[in-house]
Amino acid sequence: MILGSLLSDLSAYYSDNFGYLMRLFFDHLLMSIYGVLFAAIVGIPLGILIARYGKLSGTVITLANIIQTVPALAMLAILMLGMGLGQNTVIFTVFLYALLPILKNTYSGIKSVDPNITDAGKAMGMTRNQVLRMIELPLSLSVIIGGLRIALVVAIGVVAIGSFIGAPTLSDIIIRGTNATDGTVFIIAGALPIALIAVIIDIALRIIERKLDPTVSDNDAPEDVQSVN
Amino acid sequence: MLSIKNLTKIYGGKNKAVDDISLDIEQGEFIAFIGTSGSGKTTALRMINRMIEPTSGSIEIDGKDVMQMNPVELRRSIGxxxxxxxxxxxxxxxxxxxxxxxxxxxxxxRKDKKARELINLVDLPESYLDRYPNELSGGQQQRIGVIRALAAEQDIILMDEPFGALDPITRDTLQDLVKVLQKKLGKTFIFVTHDMDEAIKLADRIAILSNGQLIQFDTPDEILRNPANQFVRDFIGENRLIQDRPNMRTVEDAMIKPISVTADKSLSEVISIMRERRVDTIFVTRNDGTLLGYLDIEDINEGYRKGKDLVDIMHRDLFKIQIHDKLQDSVRTILKRNLRNIPVVDENNILLGLITRSNLVDIVYDSIWGETPAGVDEA
Structure with a gap:
């Protein structure tokens, strides 16, 4: 009885506010993607670099680990003091949190390439860049995509907190629900699409990841190199 | 064509991995670097294509110092x-x-043509070209590994224990294949191994290394006949020195006359011949003596009851050896593959003789107790 009325309320809310909801949905998604994209632009080359020059790897990964330990809400608040309210601060926060999984997976992906194969490549007369382009990157691509997947799922969660500093996200609706008396419908209306984005991204990237893994046939499940949260 | 002079590699200021090695290798030679682990054989090999930079000394290929060449281009010219x-x-x-x-x-x-030419060279079907490495067995993969090293028409091929990870039978087949390839193409092969059998079987000359130093560099026969010192003698092993005596002989000296029938005989005729000569295996030839296959007593029993013809039941896949092969090489194969009867043929596949396990045993006894008094014979 209660569930039935809840569902009808929910569908009524979705049909009345469809445009508003879609706008929030895309804002939410885009902020996550931008943050992860910037993190990838920095993290992937940095990961390659530290895989090549081993001495840097400890420092860089520790630094990224430290960032990861700061609670997202606290990070937002600190950055807000410097960068002000709004979307840019949220994107930058996402960038910081996405950096570790991308960096670490790129690093371990390249490190896990069989040294005999890179040795054979070098001995056949590949330059260093050719070894990277023709051997290391293709063989670690699935692990790198795995890093992007984890980063995106983390990003969806981080962006949700962005509502507190005035960025338009799907949790605007949730916050409205928690402030109102009997706001269950609002809370669910906001939470469902957030969960949906995260699950869809996770599944889609997992499929791509598996497709790209040259060492795994289609039947075996790939192992996660690292997972965060 | 490949000249190594006073080549030395020192790690950490004092560990001499390779210590003042000098040797000259001719075009088209098959060279083995052999030694225990830590003898510097792999280090010496890897300095040739500058995967490891020498500390001092020089390596010249056709008179050109490799240290003056671009390492990437150098490696592309060496398999x-x-x-x-x-x-x-x-x-x-x-x-x-x-x-x-x-x-x-x-x-x-050009690449397409080369790939097809090479895959035919190692007896793999062309359809394999579109497969991925993990769809091939280890032996097949290493065949590809070998022809990959030949693809750019390199004159020198370096091999670092190329057959070490393969099972004995696959290793044996691949060794034969590589030897044939090397002879056919006339390229210089240098390979590292710790297996003396492999070195003797494949190499024209063997370089024995110990603690980074070159102990002896000579033909297998010469090394077996005149080991440079006790280390070499130990390394070769006493067993092999005994085996070495028949080594000077060819298969021809040891073979016996085979029992054979022509393919047009009927099964009952074959049975009576086998019975008369008291043998359990008989070879089948054409009228001109060309070897076709063999028959086992069990096959005949079965075939006779079913009323089949001789040509239907004979085995056509048989291992045979050439009349001019060295006996020692053959002995090793026979023992490894656990064969009982091995036909001896000439270049035209004409059946000339037969080696059996029992006459191998005679040879081994002869070589061990060859000079013992006659009393042994009576026993």
Missing amino acids: YVIQQIGLLPHLTIKENIVLVPKLLKWSEE
Whole structure:
């Protein structure tokens, strides 16, 4: 009885506010993607670099680990003091949190390439860049995509907190629900699409990841190199 | 054509991995570097294509000092085969074979032609070109590993324990194949091994290394006959020195006359011949003596009851040896493969003789107790 009325309320809310909801949905998604994209632009080359020059790897990964330990809400608040309210601060926060999984997976992906194969490549007369382009990157691509997947799922969660500093996200609706008396419908209306984005991204990237893994046939499940949260 | 002079590699200021090695290798030679682990054999090999930079000394290829050459271009001109095979798992067999030609920017047609030419050379079907390495067995993968090293028409091929990870039978087949390839193509092969059998079987000359120093560099026969010192003697092993005596003989000296029938005989005729001569295996030839196959007593029993013809039931896949092969090489194969009767043929596949396990035993006894008094014979 209660569930039935809840569902009808929910569908009524979705049909009345469809445009508003879609706008929030895309804002939410885009902020996550931008943050992860910037993190990838920095993290992937940095990961390659530290895989090549081993001495840097400890420092860089520790630094990224430290960032990861700061609670997202606290990070937002600190950055807000410097960068002000709004979307840019949220994107930058996402960038910081996405950096570790991308960096670490790129690093371990390249490190896990069989040294005999890179040795054979070098001995056949590949330059260093050719070894990277023709051997290391293709063989670690699935692990790198795995890093992007984890980063995106983390990003969806981080962006949700962005509502507190005035960025338009799907949790605007949730916050409205928690402030109102009997706001269950609002809370669910906001939470469902957030969960949906995260699950869809996770599944889609997992499929791509598996497709790209040259060492795994289609039947075996790939192992996660690292997972965060 | 390849001249190594006073080559030395020192690690950490004092560890001499390779200590003042000098040797000259001729075009078309098959050279083995052999030694225990830590003898510097792999280090010496890897300095030839500058995968390891020498501390001092020089390596010249056709008079050109490799240290003056661009290392990337140098490596593209030298084939390299490793124990772990090292095929790229994300590329097809064809792409793997023509990797160096691709680096050298050959045209598509030329690469295509080369890949097909090479895969035929190692008795693999052309359809394998579109497969991926993990769809091939270890032995097949290493065949690809070997032809990958030949793809850019390199004159020198370096091999670092190329057959070490393969099972004995596959290793044996691949050794034969590589030896045939090397002779056919006339290229210089240098390979590292710790297996004396392999070195004796394949190499024209063997370089024995110990603690980074070159102990002896000579032909297998010469090393077996005149080991330079006690180390070499130990390394070769006493067993092999005993086996070495019949080594000077060829198969021809040891073979016995085979029992054979022509293929047009009926099964009952074959049975009566086998009975008369008291044998359990009989070879089948054409009228001109060309070897076709063999028959086992059990096959005949079965075939006779079913009323089949001789040609239907004989085995056509048989291992045979050439009349001029060295006896020692054959002994090793026979023992390894656990064969009972091995036909001896000439170049035209004409059946000439037969080696059996029992006359091998006689040879081994002869070589051990060859000079014992006659009393042994009576026993």
